[in-house]
Amino acid sequence: MARLNEHYDKLVAGYLFPEINKRVRAFAEKYPGRKLYRLGIGNTTEPIPPSIIRGLEKAVNDLAFRETYTGYGDELGEKPLRESIAQIYRERGVILELDEIFVSDGAKPDIGNIQSIFALDNRIAVQDPTYPVYVDTNVIAGRTGGYNKEESKYDGIVYMKCTVENDFFAPPPNEHVDILYLCSPNNPTGAVATREQLSNFISYALEHKAVIIFDAAYSAFIRDPQYPHSIYELENARACAIEINSFSKIAGFTGVRLGWTVVPKTLVLEDGVVGKANALWQRRQTTFFNGASIIAQKGGVAALTGEGRRECALLADYYLENASIIKRSLERKGLSVYGGTNAPYLWVKTPGSISSWDFFEKLLNESSVVVTPGVGFGPSGEGFVRFSAFGHREDILEAVESIEKNLKL
Amino acid sequence: MARLNEHYDKLVAGYLFPEINKRVRAFAEKYPGRKLYRLGIGNTTEPIPPSIIRGLEKAVNDLAFRETYTGYGDELGEKPLRESIAQIYRERGVILELDEIFVSDGAKPDIGNIQSIFALDNRIAVQDPTYPVYVDTNVIAGRTGGYNKEESKYDGIVYMKCTVENDFFAPPPNEHVDILYLCSPNNPTGAVATREQLSNFISYALEHKAVIIFDAAYSAFIRDPQYPHSIYELENARACAIEINSFSKIAGFTGVRLGWTVVPKTLVLEDGVVGKANALWQRRQTTFFNGASIIAQKGGVAALTGEGRRECALLADYYLENASIIKRSLERKGLSVYGGTNAPYLWVKTPGSISSWDFFEKLLNESSVVVTPGVGFGPSGEGFVRFSAFGHREDILEAVESIEKNLKL
Known part of the structure; x- marks a missing residue:
């Protein structure tokens, strides 16, 4: 009798x-004429820049002719793309070998799958609030206990509480954990980790022989030179951190699907087992995966040329300007706004002591703006909502106008 | 202390x-001038047909303009593509609902990941010889014991011995198992399951409340109307079978990456839990995956139009003609050749009683042809080698000429 993976039953139904x-x-049924402003989801809206489109077109064209057609590529990523990625790191003083870089079909699959190279008895820690995929994939794998409704937490996971007081980037936990998920610039809070904050985590990881899974998917939005783009800019990170990144937000590749993961061969896990995590991830990828689309990969190479990078920077600037518009507007309304600089997300305190969901309803009903209730990202998200800065400029402008005009505070 | 997944240690090193x-x-170092004929790997070599290229080009072009740009798609697959896939099944008398079809980045990832919706204590069975991914992914998940070197098998897996006597499609096992992996047309043997053979497996699955994972990635090569393309053409398969398929071999998408999996809502697992496997796979895909590349998906839609399907059929015909050329030639040499009709693989008995590896060496040294030793696919592959029919026609012709002229039998 085939039995299903019982850990799925622990998941809180895809609620948010x-x-x-x-x-x-x-709401739409009740007010059929009203235009809705969707600032809930972090989905790109602006077209892919011209030089990257040319790269994608060339890739398609290559597949049309016998002389240039290629079948299966390297499961770990085409060499020119891995070289371009290595070059980006090199400019930040980070030297990576090509077989430490694994190209994938996006950050989300890598974030989900990376836990599978670790044993089930590792104890994990996540920031609270957090991107739900860190948690859900560990629940499904069986690395946690059940869901504790009173605390809105899964048993067995350590939640690192991110609050106004710690600039929404909690310090390392006081207890022992084995695997820590960190995201900077953060989804959902828009907080960006300082060198010191990351340094503290690296010290913790070295002391506990723990591993940091560093999600840098939003690093393209960092403009302030004080913030590291990669955890490997910090000393000793190569001994304890895996880093995951994406072309989704850099190049508008949310639908094209391309990302990468760095698993340093210098990672120290268990006692003295150096290089093994890299070997296991390689084995994982060659067994469960067949490489990212060759078309996406050639587009990725184009995105990392000088011209491509200039175009990508303009794309990020566009969303950052959106964020800035939302931030100024909400602040004019007297709301407390965090994030939204060096990040495409704004983390907004609900007025008074109203709940995330009540403020969600208020924004929807009074100003036709859809946001994401902060509590959906974890218990410490209660009392906040997340605004996403992805959207067409005119929609953003109309949305903030609607809030300024119609939201009753 | 972060500990690694200990099950990786059970894997026989990526040997083959x-x-x-x-x-x-x-060999190449020893004979630097000699041209090598690589008939080892099942990798497409012919360009993607024109109407599908136009579909891919249109998809890229859509991403270049604000009006047509799209970000994240449906993680389960774009609706037009799922509708086109449903239509293909409908023509074979199989009615599927759209939410039973899950689009992916290829058959291999789905084959690897499908086991994760099942509990770890399920007992699995594989055909022997077999595509190694069925085995390795279950080893990594911890669903098996260690590798038994004497038997060249993993403990805890039931190997269904495929031999000349059973037309390389073994009957269901005499013992109880919960999950059975079947591949038809088969990789590596090129055997194609008859309706009766599949019917026997369905009866077994219903009796044992087992599930069949049916890998139909090579179904586009079936020309003989007696063979089912989909297991769902058989009665009651919807109650016990998951089917996985791919655009790789249909449309030359090995590098483009596109496939699909059908998880019927009518699947009966455990006692009376109907629909749950479908729900779990949906949850798995939405949690660990972010959809196949939108470019590949629009190419897939083009491949399933009338024009696209005619072009794809010609593509499959080309490789089938290659297979036929190889088959005739090897038979002229007096070798026993199986498969190679309705399938792109030929399963060739080694002459006399020489081993797979010895015949591999002989073919390489005497005729410069690279094949795959059958023993690499499982213990029952000993005494065979696999020829792949993927390749440019002129290379195939030169390869068989070299064998006919130079191989000493």
């Missing part, structure tokens, strides 16, 4: 986005 | 293809 959709649908 | 590469390299 279906619930948002349900409420938005109800 | 690295070993082939090592021997081929040594």
